[in-house]
Amino acid sequence: MEKQMEDEMGKQMEEKRKIGIFTTLLSVVIAFAIVLVLFYGLNHLIMGMQGLPLNMDLTPAG
Amino acid sequence: MHGNLARMFTMSLLLTLLFLGITAPVQAADPGVGDIADRIAPVGRVQLTGQPPLEVESEAAAQEAEAAEPMAAPRPARSDYPDIGVSSRAIVWVLAQLHLFFGALVLAVPLFVLIIELVGLFTGDERYDDMAHEFMKISLTGFSITAIFGGSLALALFMLYPDFMAYMMRVFGAQWLVYAGLFFFESFFLYTYYYGWNAFRYGNLKWVHLSLGLMLNASGLTIMVLANSWATFMMAPSGVNEVGAVVGNIWEVMKGPLWNPINLHRFIANIAFGGAVVGAYAAFKFLSSSDPEKRAHYDWMGYTSNFIAILAFLPLPFAGYWLMAEIYAYSQQMGITAMGGILAWLFILQAVLIGTILLAGNFYLWAGMSRTDGSERYKWLVKFIALILVVTFLIWITPHTLMLSASEIAQLGGTHHSILGPLGIMPAKNIAVNLMLIVTFLSFQLYRRSDKVATVRWAPVGNALMVAIYVVAIANIIFLGVYYGYFTNTVYKVGSSVAQVASTLVVIISGIIIDALMFKNAKTLPSHWGRIPDRAQYALFALPIAFTWLMGLMGYVRSSVKTHWHVYTVMKDNSPDNFIPTIAYAGNMITLVTVLFLLCLLFMFWVANLSETRQVKPVAAGESA
Numbered sequence A: 001m002e003k004q005m006e007d008e009m010g011k012q013m014e015e016k017r018k019i020g021i022f023t024t025l026l027s028v029v030i031a032f033a034i035v036l037v038l039f040y041g042l043n044h045l046i047m048g049m050q051g052l053p054l055n056m057d058l059t060p061a062g
Numbered sequence B: 001m002h003g004n005l006a007r008m009f010t011m012s013l014l015l016t017l018l019f020l021g022i023t024a025p026v027q028a029a030d031p032g033v034g035d036i037a038d039r040i041a042p043v044g045r046v047q048l049t050g051q052p053p054l055e056v057e058s059e060a061a062a063q064e065a066e067a068a069e070p071m072a073a074p075r076p077a078r079s080d081y082p083d084i085g086v087s088s089r090a091i092v093w094v095l096a097q098l099h100l101f102f103g104a105l106v107l108a109v110p111l112f113v114l115i116i117e118l119v120g121l122f123t124g125d126e127r128y129d130d131m132a133h134e135f136m137k138i139s140l141t142g143f144s145i146t147a148i149f150g151g152s153l154a155l156a157l158f159m160l161y162p163d164f165m166a167y168m169m170r171v172f173g174a175q176w177l178v179y180a181g182l183f184f185f186e187s188f189f190l191y192t193y194y195y196g197w198n199a200f201r202y203g204n205l206k207w208v209h210l211s212l213g214l215m216l217n218a219s220g221l222t223i224m225v226l227a228n229s230w231a232t233f234m235m236a237p238s239g240v241n242e243v244g245a246v247v248g249n250i251w252e253v254m255k256g257p258l259w260n261p262i263n264l265h266r267f268i269a270n271i272a273f274g275g276a277v278v279g280a281y282a283a284f285k286f287l288s289s290s291d292p293e294k295r296a297h298y299d300w301m302g303y304t305s306n307f308i309a310i311l312a313f314l315p316l317p318f319a320g321y322w323l324m325a326e327i328y329a330y331s332q333q334m335g336i337t338a339m340g341g342i343l344a345w346l347f348i349l350q351a352v353l354i355g356t357i358l359l360a361g362n363f364y365l366w367a368g369m370s371r372t373d374g375s376e377r378y379k380w381l382v383k384f385i386a387l388i389l390v391v392t393f394l395i396w397i398t399p400h401t402l403m404l405s406a407s408e409i410a411q412l413g414g415t416h417h418s419i420l421g422p423l424g425i426m427p428a429k430n431i432a433v434n435l436m437l438i439v440t441f442l443s444f445q446l447y448r449r450s451d452k453v454a455t456v457r458w459a460p461v462g463n464a465l466m467v468a469i470y471v472v473a474i475a476n477i478i479f480l481g482v483y484y485g486y487f488t489n490t491v492y493k494v495g496s497s498v499a500q501v502a503s504t505l506v507v508i509i510s511g512i513i514i515d516a517l518m519f520k521n522a523k524t525l526p527s528h529w530g531r532i533p534d535r536a537q538y539a540l541f542a543l544p545i546a547f548t549w550l551m552g553l554m555g556y557v558r559s560s561v562k563t564h565w566h567v568y569t570v571m572k573d574n575s576p577d578n579f580i581p582t583i584a585y586a587g588n589m590i591t592l593v594t595v596l597f598l599l600c601l602l603f604m605f606w607v608a609n610l611s612e613t614r615q616v617k618p619v620a621a622g623e624s625a
Helices: A002-049 B002-019 B023-028 B033-039 B056-068 B088-123 B126-160 B162-172 B175-195 B203-235 B250-254 B259-287 B292-313 B316-330 B332-339 B344-371 B373-377 B379-396 B406-412 B426-449 B459-487 B490-518 B535-560 B583-610
Strands: B565-567
Touching: A002 B459, A002 B490, B088 B126, B088 B203, B088 B259, B088 B535, B088 B583, B126 B162, B126 B175, B126 B259, B126 B292, B126 B583, B162 B175, B162 B203, B162 B250, B162 B565, B175 B203, B203 B250, B203 B259, B203 B535, B203 B565, B259 B292, B259 B316, B259 B535, B259 B583, B292 B344, B292 B426, B292 B535, B316 B332, B316 B490, B332 B344, B344 B373, B344 B379, B344 B426, B344 B535, B344 B583, B373 B379, B379 B426, B426 B459, B426 B490, B459 B490, B535 B583
Parallel strands: none
Antiparallel strands: none
C-alpha cells in the first residue's frame, strides 16, 4: 500500500516535472516568437521612418 | 526622430532660459546704435572761420548707411597675432581643456547629488543624504579651480587672439554679460545648497533645500549651453552671412545646427565623467581605511559612483553618433576630416579608451558580485560576457588602413588586409559597440539581480522573455550590420545603424521594466558592503583616467575639424598654428592636460580630506597627559 502511494507520488512528480519542462519550453518558444515579430516590425519602422522602405524579406525596397 | 528629439530638447532649453529670466537682460542691454548717436554729439563737428559750413545732414546719412552695413569678420594678418615665444595654441589648449574638465565635473556632481538626495527623501534612508552631501564636499574645491582656469583662459584668449575675440564679442554681444551674471546665481545657489544642507534637512525645509539644488543645476546647465553655443558657432556658424557679418539676432546665432547635439552629448558625458571622478575618491578612501564600517561606506559610495558613470555612459555613444551625423549633414567635408582623414586615427584611440572604460566597469561589477552569496547563480555567465567584450573590443580597435612600408604593401597586395580590412569599417564597429553596450547592461542586470529572488508567479515567463530579447536583439544587430553594411548601398548602411541603436535601447529599456516588475516585493538576500577585493578599486581609478583622456582626445577632434578656420568658412585662422598638428604632438598635449588634471584632482581630494582632519592639541613639556 505504502509502495503504491510512493509510486503514485513519483508518477505525479514526474508528471509535474514534464508539465514544468513543457510550460518552460512553451514560454521560451512563445517569448522568442513575440520578440522576433517585434524586432521585425522595429526594423521596418525605423528604416521606414528614415525613408528607407524594406520588402517583406527585409531587402531594400527603394 | 532626430528632428523631434531636437525640438523637444530645444523646448526644454528654452524653458530653462525663460525660467531664469535671461531673455530680458539680453534685450535690455542692447539699446541700439541710433539711440546712442542721438544722445552723444559727434566730437569735432565745428565750423572754422572762413570755411564752408559742414554738411551735417549728409554725414549723418553716411553714418546711418555705415551702421546699416553689417561688419564682416576680421581678416587678421600673421603679424596681428602676438608672439610671446611659446605656441599660443598650446597655452589656450591646456587652459581650455583644464577649464572644461573641471567645468564638466562641477556641473555633473550637483545633478546626481540632487537625484541621490531625492532618493534619500523618498526612501527615508539618511545614508543617501549623507552620501550626497559628501559628493558635494568633494566637488566644492572644483568650483574655484574651474573659475581660476576659466579666468586664465579668457585672459589668454584676449591676449593671444585679440581679433578673434573682438569678433566673438561683437557676434554674441550682451550674451557675454548674461553668462557672467549666471555665475552670481550659480555661486549663490551653490553655497546656500552646500552650507544649508544640515540647516534645511527635514520637513518643508528639505523642499527648500531641494529647490536650491534645482536652481543650482538650472544655472549650471544654462552656463553650459551658453558656452556650448560659442563652440558650435565656431564649427557651424549661424546668424551670420558668408563673410561673417551678423544678420540674425542672438537666438539665431546660438541655435546653430550642432548646438543641441553638443548640448546633449556634453550633458550625458559630464554625468558619466563626474560619476567616475567621485568613484575614484571613494576607492581612495576605501583603500586607505582599515575600519570595516568606513570600508563598507566607501564601498557603497564607489558602487553608486560606478552605477552613475556606467548608466550615463551607455547612451553616450548614441549621442555622439547623433553629433557626428549632424556634422556630416552640415558639412560632409568636415565629417570626412573627422572620420576619414588624419583625425580618423584618433577614433582608434577612442575605441581603446572606451574599451578600457567598459572592461573596467564590467570588471568592477563582476568583482562586486562577491558582496552577496546569491551571485553564484549568475557567475557562470561572466566568462561569456568577458569573451564577447574582448572580441568586440578587438574588432572596434581594428584600423581600416594600416601604416605600412612599401615592401609591406607589396607583400600584402594593398593597404587593406583581406580579413582585417572589412573589420575596419563602420558596420563592423557598429556591431561591436552595440554588443559591448548590451553585454555591459547584462553585467549590470546580473549584478542587480544577484541579491534578490523573484517571488512573482510569472518569473519564469519574465526570464524567458528577457533571454529572448537579448538573443534576438544581438542577432538583429549582427544581421543589420552585416547585411546592410556589406551587401546593400551606403544609404541603407547608414540607416540600419539607427535600427541597431534602437535594438540596444530595446534591451536596456525592457530590461529595466521587466526587472522593476519582476523584483517588486522580491526576497532580498544579505549584501555585505566592504566584501570586495581590493583590486576592484583599481578599476575605479582606471575609469576617471580613461574618461579624462577620452574627453581630451575627442574635444581635440571636435575643435580640429575646423582646420584652418577660427570660425568655419567665415573667419580664417592666420596664426602660426593654423594647421592640424601630428598625432604624436596631439597625443602628448592630451596626455599633458590629463596628467595636470589628475594632479589637480589629487589636490581636490586632499583638500576634501583635510576638512575631516583635526590636529591633536600638543601637550606642553612638563604637563601630564
